[in-house]
Amino acid sequence: MDTAIKICDLTKIYRKRHLGRLYTNLGVRNLSIEVYKGEVFGLLGLNGSGKTTTIKLILGLLFPTEGSIYIFDKLMPDKKIMNNIGYFPEIPYFQRFLTGEEILRFYSKLSCIREDIQQRINETVKIVNLKQDINKKVSEFSKGMLQRLGIAQSLLHNPDILVFDEPVSGLDPLGILEMRNLILLLRSKGKTIFFSSHVISEVEKVCDRVGILHKGELIKIISQNDWKQKSLEQIFIDSIKN
Numbered sequence: 001m002d003t004a005i006k007i008c009d010l011t012k013i014y015r016k017r018h019l020g021r022l023y024t025n026l027g028v029r030n031l032s033i034e035v036y037k038g039e040v041f042g043l044l045g046l047n048g049s050g051k052t053t054t055i056k057l058i059l060g061l062l063f064p065t066e067g068s069i070y071i072f073d074k075l076m077p078d079k080k081i082m083n084n085i086g087y088f089p090e091i092p093y094f095q096r097f098l099t100g101e102e103i104l105r106f107y108s109k110l111s112c113i114r115e116d117i118q119q120r121i122n123e124t125v126k127i128v129n130l131k132q133d134i135n136k137k138v139s140e141f142s143k144g145m146l147q148r149l150g151i152a153q154s155l156l157h158n159p160d161i162l163v164f165d166e167p168v169s170g171l172d173p174l175g176i177l178e179m180r181n182l183i184l185l186l187r188s189k190g191k192t193i194f195f196s197s198h199v200i201s202e203v204e205k206v207c208d209r210v211g212i213l214h215k216g217e218l219i220k221i222i223s224q225n226d227w228k229q230k231s232l233e234q235i236f237i238d239s240i241k242n
Contacts, residue, residue: 004161004192005035010067012053027053028216035194040187042203043196044236045213051196055165059087086154090166092146096139100149111157120156128152128182144175164195168202180206204232214240
């Protein structure tokens with residue numbers, strides 16, 4: 001299978017100097033993961049396990065202490081390859097006085113989209129099921145609508161890889177269902193999706209494979225066949241206890 005993301009022996013140590021003393025904190029240690037083209041890969045872990053650090057390293061928002069990352073076999077950071085990644089943060093922030101469409105138009109220009117911008121916005125809004133609300137001001141958006149707007153923004157430039165940080169965080173049951181269906185729809189369109197979560201039930205429903213991260217270290221990688229035999233929740237609990 002073709003590899004979309006390859007993480008090799010990745011380590012991130014945060015260093016902070018205070019009152020003349022150097023303090024260190026582990027982000028992740030010796031992390032190695034291969035994400036295949038067209039799959040949904042979930043990074044599952046407790047809060048503080050290193051999930052967001054991993055995502056920021058993939059995106060080039062942080063630099064590793066050791067190790068390397070390859071996207072489509074290109075050593076990162078690579079500006080051209082970075083343009084082929086869409087990112088959705090855990091807490092998306094948009095200017096509340098703008099409408100959803102104005103937000104997407106603004107980000108379309110930032111992304112230097114060469115095709116018809118309005119057409120691209122219309123296509124993206126349709127994918128995330130936001131057509132009826134796109135002309136409302138962001139201040140009127142619910143949490144679920146904000147999440148869908150954030151996903152729409154990450155899709156504008158039609159990237160092959162999507163990186164989502166806790167996409168169901170804070171959503172109500174209907175919002176979680178909508179996000180689940182959206183991730184499955186994007187997979188059906190051939191997108192490679194890498195996302196983090198601590199919501200085991202949702203990871204179980206959408207992922208092809210899951211990496212369990214605990215205290216900055218990758219405990220194991222498991223596939224759907226593994227949690228058909230034993231629940232993902234039980235596998236997770238057993239893994240972090242050992």
